[in-house]
Amino acid sequence: MSRTFLFLFSLACVAIASCAGGTSNNTVTVNTTNNRTTPATPLPAATIDELASGRKVYQTNCQGCHKETGKGGPVEIEGKKLNPDDLTSDKIKGFSDEKILGYIMNGIEDEGMPAFKGKLSEGEMRDVVKFIRVELQKMPATSASPATATSPAGGSSPATGASPRY
Numbered sequence: 001m002s003r004t005f006l007f008l009f010s011l012a013c014v015a016i017a018s019c020a021g022g023t024s025n026n027t028v029t030v031n032t033t034n035n036r037t038t039p040a041t042p043l044p045a046a047t048i049d050e051l052a053s054g055r056k057v058y059q060t061n062c063q064g065c066h067k068e069t070g071k072g073g074p075v076e077i078e079g080k081k082l083n084p085d086d087l088t089s090d091k092i093k094g095f096s097d098e099k100i101l102g103y104i105m106n107g108i109e110d111e112g113m114p115a116f117k118g119k120l121s122e123g124e125m126r127d128v129v130k131f132i133r134v135e136l137q138k139m140p141a142t143s144a145s146p147a148t149a150t151s152p153a154g155g156s157s158p159a160t161g162a163s164p165r166y
Helices: 002-019 048-061 097-106 122-136
Strands: 075-077 080-082
Touching (some): 097 122
16 A cells, blocks of 8 residues: 555656646657748638628628619618719729729718728728628629729829719
């Protein structure tokens, strides 16, 4: 019995000592059979969570004017007759993400589009842009914004020089 107790006591002491906060000599084994250098996997342009967030924000804040499909068209909001742009049109597809973001942030007062700066976070607004690109405009999730629209956010339309309607 004394030997068994001594053995169990020694075993417990070793276990406690190995779990105690000492230095760690953990090593990581890396497969070195492939001599190729593989670049880090790029993050996708829009994750499922970003698209879900963008969809929710769009449904809450944009759908009343731009409709579920993004096609826009004549609508009356709070007694005002508006004609929001078709977000699926080639004109809007040609805008850069930053330009669309600028319109969402700053609004287009003359056209009846409210500014969402201060109402939505920048992340929420970017999620809406991603939702518009992927779900409404059917653009690939990993594509960059069109390079043809280089005017600053909130500026004039590259095609007409006029502010677009939203």
